[in-house]
Amino acid sequence: MKFTQNSYMFDMILFELQDIAGKEHVSTRTSDKEVYSIDYFWISEMWHDRQAGRDIIRPMADFIVHPANAEEVSKVLKVANNYKIPVTTWGGGSGSQGGALPVFGGIILDTKRMDKIYKIDEKSMTVEVGTGIIHQTLEWELEQKGLSTMHDPASSRCATVGGFIAHRGTGVLSTKYGKIEDMIVNMEVVLPTGEIINTLPVPKTACGPDLNQIFIGSEGTLGVVTKVTLTIHRLPESRKFRAFIFKDLSTGLRVGQRLISENLQPSVIRLYSENETKEVIKKVLGIEKTGAYLVYGFDGKQEMVDLQMKYAKAIADEEEGEDLGTDLGAEWWKNRYKFFFPPYMFHLPQCFGTLDTVATFSNIENVYNAMKDVVETKYPMARFIGHFSHWFPWGAMLYARFIIETPPEDPHEALFLHNSIWNDALRAAMKAGGVLNEHHGIGLKLSRLTPELYGDAWKIVKKLKGALDPNSIMNPGKLGFGV
């Protein structure tokens, strides 16, 4: 439905939303619309950065609503269905894929008021929270009791728990503790048509499909997760790290694969390509070495950690790694977030993107080489770097990035170049056995490529979307769904 802000119909809908959430929790202010038009997606930032003297506009919401609970979310969605108004759910706005941008206007549903910690169950080792809680806030409260979710991404400081669920987030300890989808016990979900449902009390059942897995990663296109029970852990008695330089990336990948396949259960393995070692490790950690920097870490009972560290070092020694020691390993841990903060993070006017993907151990090096080759061959103005952050029993995640120091000044040309690199790099990745993304999600950025990734299976996803969201109001333009 289209309406203008000065019409009485606009005011009528505004009144309905204010009646649901309270007048102070619904905004139509210009300042709010402006701020909610930019998340961590490079194009939304670039469009804002380049606005001076140009006739360019950013898509903006009509209403920003801050509901307090699932009941209010439900009522908002019913209003949205009545008038066929797009609804885009917003958590911390720190997503890099444009997933929270209100590209077709309508309602921004900001979840941050749903930030209660309902229950910390130290017997079951779970915590029940509203999904609008900033993850760091949750961690601080758990830490007071010697507990943690062990979900530890850089965005912990600014992202909501719901945001992690929306795009299948991960953290630096994922190799031992899993991604967010591995930490979910059950969820409360508001369906697009307003019904409030709960998934089964526990996830490991033989009672049919796991409904959790339908909504995890659905990026607000299939409903709004309003409450979640997560697994928690006791803070470890010991946490140790060790860093090495290996002669090349291939050797580093083999070491990572052995740390996994020889069942050492590391909590962290991070391997940097030769050029990222040279550029980023030098800038952040001050280590100037030639080769591939690898750091691993273990946590748990002291004696077990010591034993794990001993066996891990034996593998690294066998592969002729240059031992940088535990201090330089711990230094990486201490500075693990620095990479993502100014002034260390890439920033405008640079054009950059995180081409993260995941593949089996058999394919992952080919994926890296295929992406690197296409970026460096077709786009000589771009640098390509990468590291491997998250390791699974069957493979590893590649956090590849491209950086262009001086992209075109014209925003339309800059967008074209940005998207072309993404298309070429990800098509090369998919051809080599990779996928579109591992933990940042699809959002607006990769929406156009999603049907291509799924192939014939896309029909199933489309049917699911049609069944749950018949008016297609939920986050249109994202995750391959269009409008």
Added chain:
Amino acid sequence: MATLTQNNLDTLKACRYCPMCRQSCPSEFISYRESDAPRGRAILLHSVYQGGKEFDSSTVQAIYNCFLCGACKSWCSGQELGGYDIPELIKFARRDIVSQGLAPQAVKQMKDSLVANDNTANQDKKSSYTASVTEHTAETLYLLGEGVNYTNPEIAEAFIRILENCQIYYTLLKDEPTSGKELDLLGYREEAREKAKSMAGRIKATGCKTIVVSDPLVYDALKNDYPEWGISLKGEVLHVSEYLLKLVCSGKLKLKPTSDKVTLADSEFLGRNNGIYEAPREVIRASAGEHFAEMQWNHEYLQSAGEAAFTFDGILFDRGKELGRKISQKAEDIGAEIIVTLSATAKNNISATTGLKVMDIAEFAAIQMV
């Protein structure tokens, strides 16, 4: 439109797309709006100073919703990053807003009251604690600040009991004027400087060598703003907590031990702007010893009590209890029995939310005085 300094420009560029300090910002968690977070403010100011937009009324409101508590800067510094200075950027923008005649009505009213009555709330000077004092020359001058002078005279009374017990010859300023700090924080620098000059003249006339201050805003003005504005003071400027510590260390002030569990609510303007963290702790420990306990958030990671939370959404800020409750909750979590505060604002905002005893550092010392 004013031109940004390089420091402000660096902040604008670093913060406009970086949300990493947001969990520290007290104003965002009053409204839950992105425009009330440091990133939001930087985005809005980028549009004005780099994007060619004019200030609109909602952007002006967002700029005046900042509490200038410095939490974002502290967190950024604490991560060993740039320590980007959002409060300085906000103060710059407020001065620009004022110069363009765009300040919200509530801000203008506060300014008019400060200029005419030396307080923010149009209160009659005759109702202040210092209306009835006799001013004279003395080596020690005690400055109360608006909160103590108008709403919390018990803090002044407690400190004066200590001065008299320690046989310190002191004076107060009759009808104590504003330091100019509030005016400057609201964006009225010229008016602030005029008030500062006037205050400096009054201070000089007392012939004092030591200036003891209760209010963190006044302390910050005398310590930092006055020198920056070329206004010199001959006396040494001390916060009450620093002065009490001197008295304790010299043996002039003896405190009884207490077995109550005592905690301290740090002050944003004393702590973050002036590094005063240990003096009040030492005073408390002189009485409470091992019964002193830290809350979860302390020192530079303190929780804001709203010392400069003047307005919100264009009206006078009246939600200080929401800030106070976050502090009292943490005090209750550690089983504290007494919360010691360092400003009248903190005392009022916290005490309204808890059954625990909440008292200013001067009151604590006066009660424990032998």
